[in-house]
Amino acid sequence: MNRRTRLALALALGGLLCGCASAPDTRPSPVTEEPFWQAEFDGAADTRPSEESWNTEVGNRDAEGWGNNELQYYTDDVANSALDGAGHLSISARPAPTDSGLPCYTQEFCTWTSARLTTEGKVALTHGRAEIRAKLPTGTGLLPAIWMLGDNGVEWPGQGEIDICEVVGGEPRTVYGTAHGPTYFNENGIGGSTTLPADASQAFHTYAVDKQPRRVTWSVDGKPYFTLTPSELPAPRDWVFEQDMHLLLNVAVGGDWPGPPDASTPSPATMTVDYVRFYGTGRK
Numbered sequence: 001m002n003r004r005t006r007l008a009l010a011l012a013l014g015g016l017l018c019g020c021a022s023a024p025d026t027r028p029s030p031v032t033e034e035p036f037w038q039a040e041f042d043g044a045a046d047t048r049p050s051e052e053s054w055n056t057e058v059g060n061r062d063a064e065g066w067g068n069n070e071l072q073y074y075t076d077d078v079a080n081s082a083l084d085g086a087g088h089l090s091i092s093a094r095p096a097p098t099d100s101g102l103p104c105y106t107q108e109f110c111t112w113t114s115a116r117l118t119t120e121g122k123v124a125l126t127h128g129r130a131e132i133r134a135k136l137p138t139g140t141g142l143l144p145a146i147w148m149l150g151d152n153g154v155e156w157p158g159q160g161e162i163d164i165c166e167v168v169g170g171e172p173r174t175v176y177g178t179a180h181g182p183t184y185f186n187e188n189g190i191g192g193s194t195t196l197p198a199d200a201s202q203a204f205h206t207y208a209v210d211k212q213p214r215r216v217t218w219s220v221d222g223k224p225y226f227t228l229t230p231s232e233l234p235a236p237r238d239w240v241f242e243q244d245m246h247l248l249l250n251v252a253v254g255g256d257w258p259g260p261p262d263a264s265t266p267s268p269a270t271m272t273v274d275y276v277r278f279y280g281t282g283r284k
Contacts, residue, residue: 035131035277037123037284045085046078053123053284056081057116065105066116071141071254071261073102073110081115084272091115092268093142093251112261116250124151124244128280130164131208132249136200137269138172141261143252144200144271146207148245157185160240162216165207169258172199175207177218179228182238190233192218192226204274211280216241244283249273 039053048056056076060066066074072093074080081091093114096102104110125148136144144167150160161180168176178191196205210217210224217227230239251271254260278284 037278039276041089043083061103068255072112072114074116089273091271094268112253118248120246124246125282133274135272138201139265143258151244158182167200181240194225
C-alpha cells in the first residue's frame with residue numbers, strides 16, 4: 001500500500017464525492033440488530049486479546065517495510081499490544097532500544113516498535129457494518145489505521161482493501177477513508193475525508209463502514225462522509241468487495257505518506273480501541 005500521494009487524492013475526491021453520502025440511497029443502514037461478532041477487550045491488564053479472533057503479525061524487512069518503507073518493527077510484545085485492564089485494547093508505537101537489532105527494510109535496524117493485529121482466517125465481514133470505537137494517536141511521522149483486506153486469496157491489489165480510517169502525521173483532525181482494487185490502488189485509490197472537531201488523539205470516535213451489495217459508505221460518529229459504488233470506479237469497474245473481508249489494526253511509523261518521526265513525535269503513541277463490532281453477515 002503506497003500512500004505517497006493519498007493526501008492530494010483524498011482531498012480532491014472528498015470535495016467531489018462526499019456530497020453523494022447525503023442522498024437517501026447512500027446513507028448507512030441503521031443498526032437494529034445485535035452484532036454477529038464483537039470484541040469488547042475485557043480482561044486483565046497486560047494480557048493479549050483472544051487468539052480465537054486475533055493474530056499478531058511480526059517483522060519489517062521480510063515484509064519490505066510493509067509496502068510503504070515504514071520504520072517500525074511489529075512485535076508480539078505486550079509493550080506494543082495488550083489489554084489495559086479497563087476494557088480497551090492498546091496498540092503502542094515506541095522507540096526501539098538502541099541495541100535491539102531489529103532488521104529493517106529501509107535501514108539496517110528499525111528504530112521503532114509497534115503492533116499490527118488482524119482477524120485473518122478467524123473473523124470476517126461479508127455484508128453489513130464494521131464499527132470500531134477508538135482514540136487514535138497523532139503526531140509527526142505517525143499513521144494509525146483501521147482497515148480491511150479481502151479473503152479471496154488473490155494477491156494485492158486484486159485482494160481488495162477498504163481503509164476504514166487513517167489519520168496521517170501532521171493532520172491530526174483529518175480522517176481518510178479509501179478503497180483499493182485491481183485498477184485503483186496506491187495513488188489511484190478512491191476515497192474521501194472528513195474533519196474532526198479536535199485532534200483524533202483527544203477523544204474516542206466511532207469509525208465505521210457500511211458494506212452493502214455494490215455500495216460502501218464511510219462514516220464517523222454516525223455521520224457519513226463518502227460513498228463508493230461501481231459507477232465511481234475506472235473502467236472496467238472492478239468491484240471486489242462482494243466477499244469476506246478481515247480487519248486490521250495497526251500504528252505505523254514513518255514511510256511514504258507521513259514521513260519520518262522527529263523529536264515532537266509522542267512516545268508511546270497509542271491507539272486505544274474501546275470495541276470492534278460487526279453487524280450483518282460474515283464469518284467467525
